[in-house]
Structures are given as C-alpha cells and as structure tokens.
Amino acid sequence: MMKTEKILIVEDDASIARILCDHLRKEGYSVTWASTGKEGWEDFKADEYDLALIDIMLPEMDGFTLCKTIRLESDIPILIVSAKTESDSKINGLDLGADDYITKPFSLEELSARISSHLRRFRRYMNMDESKALQYHDGLVIDFQKEVVYLMGEPLLLTSKELELLFLLAKNPFKTFSKSELYEHVWQQEDLNGNNTITVHIKGLRSKIQDEAKTAKYIQTVWGVGYRFIGEIIS
Structure with a gap:
C-alpha cells in the first residue's frame, strides 16, 4: 500500500543513502536524497516533507546546523543518523530540536519502526484544530499557510x-x-x-x-x- 509521507534523507555517503532510499521506497515512502547540508536545506525549502533523516558529518552545512535551521521553520520529526556515539553529540542534537538519535550501524527494521512511530505522533499533532492564520492586536494578521500578511484588513506588499x-x-x-x-x-x-x-x-x-x-x-x-x-x- 502506497504511503503519502515524504521523507528527506541528508547523507553524504552514497552507499548508505542508496540503501536507505531503496528500503524506504519499498516501504512505500516518497524519498528525496541530498548529499550535503546546503543541498538538504534547499530541498527542504523547495518541497513539503513529513520527516527528515539527517547525518551529522555533512559538507557545506553540518547536520546540527541543518537540524536547527529546519526546526526554526517546521515541526516535522527530525531523526539524526550518525556514527558518533558520544553522549554530547546526542544531547546537542536533541537540544537543537531533533526528535530522535539513531547510532550507526542500525537495522533497517529498527529504522522503519522509529520512522513509523514518529510519523504517527506527527499526524496526531497535525490533526489538531489549529488555525494557520494568526491575528494580533493592533490589526496585524499573518497567514503562514497562504504566505500573506495583512494590516487593518489590507494585504501588505x-x-x-x-x-x-x-x-x-x-x-x-x-x-x-x-x-x-x-x-x-x-x-x-x-x-x-x-x-x-x-x-x-x-x-x-x-x-x-x-x-x-x-x-x-x-x-x-x-x-x-x-x-x-x-x-x-x-x-
């Protein structure tokens, strides 16, 4: 059964990325692969994703910076995938907004289970009745979904x-x-x-x-x- 969720993978090791992409596509996910942190950010800005898998050691923009940057824009689940096992790296990643930290090597079955779990929680969060347009005192309205800003009922250029x-x-x-x-x-x-x-x-x-x-x-x-x-x- 085809899933609707889109997953962004940011991994500079082509062999690992290929395994992850093949596995998740067989699971029914739509997958985009970026090989650098900067490319991952550009891909994230160009489309809408339901979850991101991010390595720490990335060229151009490291995984911690990418995680922090995405979290400022979105509440999607972020899973850090790294060979770093030090507790400081895990704490840093979670402090920057990551939802989970998976240490390499890991089983694909474990990865699938964690992805499924985080997506279930995210779907529940997204189903909350929460307006995308926020109205502030003194006439300012910001519609994040439509990307429109109004002041006293008039759209701002x-x-x-x-x-x-x-x-x-x-x-x-x-x-x-x-x-x-x-x-x-x-x-x-x-x-x-x-x-x-x-x-x-x-x-x-x-x-x-x-x-x-x-x-x-x-x-x-x-x-x-x-x-x-x-x-x-x-x-």
Whole structure:
C-alpha cells in the first residue's frame, strides 16, 4: 500500500543513502536524497516533507546546523543518523530540536519502526484544530499557510526577505535572534563584520507593519543582541 509521507534523507555517503532510499521506497515512502547540508536545506525549502533523516558529518552545512535551521521553520520529526556515539553529540542534537538519535550501524527494521512511530505522533499533532492564520492586536494578521500578511484588513506588499524575516520571528515568539542568526538563516550565507543587511530590512519591515522601534508592538530590539517577536495574539 502506497504511503503519502515524504521523507528527506541528508547523507553524504552514497552507499548508505542508496540503501536507505531503496528500503524506504519499498516501504512505500516518497524519498528525496541530498548529499550535503546546503543541498538538504534547499530541498527542504523547495518541497513539503513529513520527516527528515539527517547525518551529522555533512559538507557545506553540518547536520546540527541543518537540524536547527529546519526546526526554526517546521515541526516535522527530525531523526539524526550518525556514527558518533558520544553522549554530547546526542544531547546537542536533541537540544537543537531533533526528535530522535539513531547510532550507526542500525537495522533497517529498527529504522522503519522509529520512522513509523514518529510519523504517527506527527499526524496526531497535525490533526489538531489549529488555525494557520494568526491575528494580533493592533490589526496585524499573518497567514503562514497562504504566505500573506495583512494590516487593518489590507494585504501588505512585503519583499521575499521581509516575509521570511517576519515569518521566522513570528513562528518563534519571544525568542531572541542575533543579527548574524537572522542573516545566516534567511540569506543562507555567513555573516560578515559590518554587514548592515538585517538592520536595513528590519527597518523596512517595521515601516510596512507600522511598528515603531521605541514603542514596538511586534518586533522588539534587544539592544546589543538582535530582535524578537512580541506580538500579542487575539484569542
């Protein structure tokens, strides 16, 4: 019986990836394979997945960074698959948002059981009656599903980067992001000293959502650190 779930595998060892892909496809899953962390992030952004299997030792972007980056965007189950057995690696992976840590070598039957278990829990979570559009005090509405932002009932013309910044902040309310974290997550490039990109885009975003820095309703400046989203949801 064909399953509907899509699984993203991020593994730089082609032989291991081939075994995983073949096995999971025989199980009925739709599988996408990425061989680098950066490729895995690009694949994740280009499609919708139900679960991700991520190795730690990856070129371009390591598995921990990829796990953290995906978790900021999505609640899908993330399973780290690694030859590292040290408890510090496991703790680090789980602290960054991974749901499970599987140590190589492992049996394919065990992998299937863990995937099935996490997908069952995720389906229950997704079936909760939770609106994708959130309405905040002072007229701001964010529809994450349709990727539309309204202010006082009127749609806002945000640039793609402004939209990404707002979504990242709003999906992680009261979490403080440094300017470097925001830049590296949204632009997917290493932040350089003297880079003023985030400051400029936050200023433009604030102007469009009519949010003054000194009396912030939505995006608060954490002086010396960065920014956080403080919008109050209307219940």
